[in-house]
Amino acid sequence: MRIAQVAPLFECVPPKLYGGTERVVSYLTEELVRQGHEVTLFASGDSETSARLVPGCRRALWQEAGCLETLPHHVRLVEMVAAEAHRFDLIHFHIDYVHFPVVGRLPCPTVTTLHGRLHPPDQEGLFETCSEVPLVSISDDQRRPIPSANWQATVHHGLPLDLHTFRDAPGSYLAFLGRVSPEKGLDRAIEIARRAGMPLRVAARIYPEERPYYERVIEPLLRASPWVEFVGEVGGAAKDDFLGNAHALLFPIEWDEPFGLVMIESMACGTPVIAFRRGSVPEVMVHGVTGFVVEDVAEAEEALGRVPTLSRWACRRTFVERFGAARMAMDYLAVYRRLVGGGSRPIARGAGRAFIAEPLAPIRRHGRLLGPVAAVQSPGGA
Template sequence: MNILLIMDPGIPVPPLQYGGHERLVYMFAEEYTRLGHHVTLLAGPGSKISGEVVEFGVNDLDRSKKQRNMEMLFAWKYLRKNHSRFDLIHNFGRLMYLLPVLNKPVKKIMTYGRPVSKKGIKIVTTLPNRNLVFTACSNYCVSTGNVAGKWHTVYNAIDFSRYHTAQQVPDDAPLMFLGRLDKIKGAHTAIAVAKATGHQLILAGNIPHTPDNLEYFKNEVEPLIDGEQIKYVGALNDEEKNYWLKQAKALLFPIEWDEPFGIVMIEAMACGTPVIAFKRGSVPEVVQNGVNGFICNTTDEMIDALQRVDKIDRQQVRASAEKRFAVSVIADNYLQL
């Protein structure tokens, strides 16, 4: 097949550090190519895949509305001219990119990795359309947009070959928190769990730049970073994630919002590291109690679960996740659609 993948500009594909969706698009591009398909990628400057790349827009997450509108016009022009070249258009970008080809025979998959705008779905599905399928990265995420059209859950994926498992770790192995250091990610709770149990905590992730979250970081997280029990190691690339995750006793995921998926959970599992997470969003779909981690409702439950984490087989943690979330499995799910 000839496949067109679309990703919003702002971060190149693949990303250097932050950019979960861009990393996913790159993996699917490479997997589709490995399977013998011809892949074209429409994405921001500096993007690279084994197939063809068409660059558009600028790499700036804070770019203006005018710039975003120019990007949409470029996508419309490209799709009007080239849609007949493709058997499948797989869009990870803005839904409106698909407007010129909604009623064309080319097959279209619109994939969401975050809560969905019901308004956009209602507008698009009232227009004449053919061969359009919506997917989202969890049952929870599907539920946010499933008001019209054909919907399927297709989970996120990682390349398990890039992660290595530690079969066991010492009793005093550190805990890990990996994610943006926004309040809703719960770094303050992870610190509280570490202090209550006497464990070292490795904090990793981007320091926020929005005023409210930066204030949270400065007031509730940074003063507790002592470089010994609570250690901050910055934003991590893939190699650094592997290094820190595989030596952790558990990944703490004390989110205070309904996370659509949380790729960091399966990154930890790929390293054999159990995940102890709050029951929000997609967590009950990813974490299997007693198999690859524990699902909790409170900080006290998280502390209690940590006392039982040594009973979990780290090889089984990886195996259970790879069976469900390997890029080969998820790419096949998309192609079956």
């Protein structure tokens, strides 16, 4: 199948450090290429991919000091995609809504994955006006505010099975990974660690617009909390070590996060997650297996006392069964093929899921202990 993937231009694909959407686009693109599909990636020029790369800008916009407005770059990107649309069987957009007005004049089907939170006052009218645009949600909870939109499927994110290293021995610190913003709950993570009497390591990015919050709320907490170490952004091997060597990951969000990629990254390492019951958390987590879903700081403190009862192998195994990149690609391919074939009826969740063979056994690849993995039956190229 000839597939175009259209990524945001904010970060390169994959991002060097923080950047969830661009990271997912990379995993999906590389898996589709691996399965034999002809893939073109529209992304920033500093992206790295085994697909054909069409640069929408010279380098990631958030890395360009002279970039004041990102919208013009994305409008230009849409025109670049439209100019090449005749080359593809399907175009998969990951750039929110900027392309909606041109979808009707493209010569091939499209699908759009929405990666952000929905706010009906802003988006409901758009979805009604552009009701012909097929949409994919990244969790069932994400679509809850606007259930009447043209949802085709829910496809949970997935990671390459060998991306993270399984570690069967728990570490001695708690981990927090994400942005420094009120909805991510770093202040609550600091309080949970204080109550539990455990050190907390924080790997976080501070966006310019969130620096006032950091300086007003978080920086004083850090000065008053000697048990907290702020390590800044991490990526690659450093993130693998950071998550894999933790006792548990804290995910005390205070917003309805549509997915939360860090949860499955932690599971891939075998590290349990203590997560607040918001947004997609109950969909992604298996309570009592991959960690604990809790309501507040007090419950999080109590749950940390039960972390030693969890199996890190079972945590890794759940990741393998549910959140591999091959499963994600298979779910998307089911959507692609239906749309290319002229179908318009949404498919049921779980249709086309990858088959996971039993038993699951630990293996090593390039000297890295991966934990339980299995043969994944992947669809062939089309």
